Amino acid sequence: PFQNAGYQINNDLHSFALELNSQGSKFANRFFASYNRFRDFRAPFSDPFPTIDIGENGVTYTTLGHEPFSIHNILDQDVFQLTNNFNIFSGKHVFTLGSTFESYSFFNSFNIFRHGLFFLPYFLDFEGDGIPNGSTFFSVQDFLNATSGATPIKFKEMVGKGPFKGETIDVSQLSFYAQDEYLLSKKISLTYGVRVDLPIYSTDLVDNPFSRGLKALDENDQPETVDQSKLPDTKFLFSPRIGFNWDVQGDRSLQVRGGTGIFTGRVPFVWVGNNISNPGANPNLFPAVGAQQIKTSDDAILQQSFDLNAMVPNFKWPQVWTTNLAFDKKIFWDMLSTVEFIYGKDLNSVFVRNADLVKPVRTLRDGRPYFGGSGSNELNADGGAGIYVIDNTDEGYNLNLTAQVRKNFQSGLSTSLSYSFTQAKNNLKSTEIASVLWQNQPVQGDPNKPELSFSEFGNRHRIVGGATYKKTWSNSLATHFGLFLEVADGNRFAGAGVNRYSFIYAGDVNGDGQGGNDLIYIPSNAANANEIIFKDVTGGKTAAQQAQAFEAFILQDKYLSSHRGQIAERFGAVNPWYSNIDLRILQDFAINAGGQKHTFQLNLDILNVGNLISSDWGVRKAASAAATSPLQLVEFNQAGAPVFNFIGPSETFIDDPSLFSRWQAQIGLRYFFN
Secondary structure, eight states, rough: OOGOOOEEEEEEEEEEEEEEEEOOEEEEEEEEEEEEEEEEEEESSSSOOOOOOOEEEEEEEEEOOOOOTTTOOOEEEEEEEEEEEEEEEEETTTEEEEEEEEEEEEEEETTTTOOOTSSBBTOTTTOOOSOOSSOSSSSSHHHHHHTSSSSOOOGGGGGGOEEEEOOEEEEEEEEEEEEEEEESSSSSEEEEEEEEEEEEEEOOOOOOHHHSSSSOOOOTSSSSOTTTOOOOOOOOEEEEEEEEEESSSSSSSEEEEEEEEEEOOOOHHHHHHHHHHOOOOOOTSSSOOOOOOOOEEEEEEEEEEOEEEOOTTTTOOOEEEEEEEEEEEGGGGGGEEEEEEOOOOOOOOEEEEETTTTOEEEOOOOOOOOOOOTTTTTTOSSTTTOEEEEEEEEEOOEEEEEEEEEEEEETTTEEEEEEEEEEEEEEEEOOSHHHHHEEETOOOSSSTTTTOEEEESSEEEEEEEEEEEEEEEETTTTEEEEEEEEEEEESSSTTTTTEEEOOOOBSSOOOSTTTOOBOOOEEOTOTTTTTTOOOOOOOOOOOHHHHHHHHHHHHHHHHHHSSSEEEOOTTEEEEOEEEEEEEEEEEEEEEEEEEEEEEEEHHHHEETHHHHHOOOOOEEEEEEEEHHEEEEEEOTTTTTTTTEEEESSOOOOEEOSSGGGGGGEEEEEEOOOO
């Protein structure tokens, strides 16, 4: 893109805190208050102008104009916190009574489509006024033709006018808790208590008769009324917990510890903001005729939107029931070992559904439901706008098993080695926009009832080792060396196609109106037309050649070849193993000046040091975007079966071009205040 398509991100933070501690012989009290003021905004380099994409042969050639995500992109946050903990010391007990109150106030303004729907073709003109609605060109010649001649395209007429769109969000959390730390004996201690959280939504939304008048179905295809103007009810969330620590021999040579309890988290408040900023065609909001302009800042107001977002009335903040058990033991050679097991079960997790989706009209031959396709998959004729409802589910879980050994030597050498196994499953592909949680969710069947499948985050197997050594040369000179090893399967999460990945179709196979969210069916035999049908490419490969290429692609991929005859799982496939070695060198030195000792530390960190030694070392593998979407939907035949072209590469993995596959170095200097 051109320079003017760029922007500057500005982040201003002011933080204030107050802490007051008091103590007596039988009690102690801690009071804490804080205020954090965040002001984040983007400063675009361009004057107001549409975003123009120019493609060639299906690939974006260049982008010019205003960066669309930076149009009046502002996030103001004011966060207050008040906490008070009162401790009572009574014999073998330490009782804690406490409360905390957190208040979050946001102003968010995001105006991505103010200067047109840039992803639409340039020739679309819904209003018939000669001003296009889209600004995407499919060839350089298209762009030249549209911008020359007697009637060039009116780009400046696409620039939005009037106030910007913005909304305010006020949410708070009030919590009370009580705890007892009980020294049952010299060997056993117990900690037990309960916490109660009360989420409070303080924003008053504008009444929305439009949303209540829409046809809507819940996840079980039962009629429901969606009221965008009603945020969830205030509910008490209880979190009882208990933990223990047992020094088996009384000499800390063997400790057994563990606990179980419920933990409450916060929902990403941007999803709550999506509810407020996407009211659909609410007749009480601008630009409806006669609607009042409701200001949210000096230059922003509440406005209508294309999509509609809502939350179920009984929505609950995320809660997970977590249990852990661990053993710490001294073993041979004076090594310390730890084995720990952690299991978490979702009680209230989050997923998003589209209440505008019709019931399935039929079933495709791989078993997935079909929703009618474009023009037939909506309950309300609104041109593809959805009713995206944030809801709860309780199917997810996570487990982790970790084993570690540590050894310190008298020479100054310290070493450690650990292994972790992790498995996490949920019903959600995480992202920052609530509607996209549904649109980009890879599914095997009904997108309103997403299957329990693998989380995109976390290495399944991970080995971490480290060694540090300190050599003291004199009272004013010392050198530290550190070497850190990581070996794991599944590249670190850094975007689409890494850590875990999904195989999806290019196209809308299940007819739900959303392309790129349908997981592929892996045929037992790619040449069997009863399982998958290919179509000849004019001037390209025949159907038989494509079937042969897809068969070869399946055979070279471990996941595909082991799941034949099945629909692929969301994030079911894992990237290959990788290894990484980091080096750290610290040099301490002191200088006596002015009768005072001044201590400095010079540090050198080299990440992925193996790649510095050889460009072939430390290079990771990741599934390419082309490999994760190898089949393109061409059409449905007369029998209603999907017909495809194979557009994938011959191999799944490519060298990961990210910084993870490159060596990096940093040098620093630290001064210690004595």
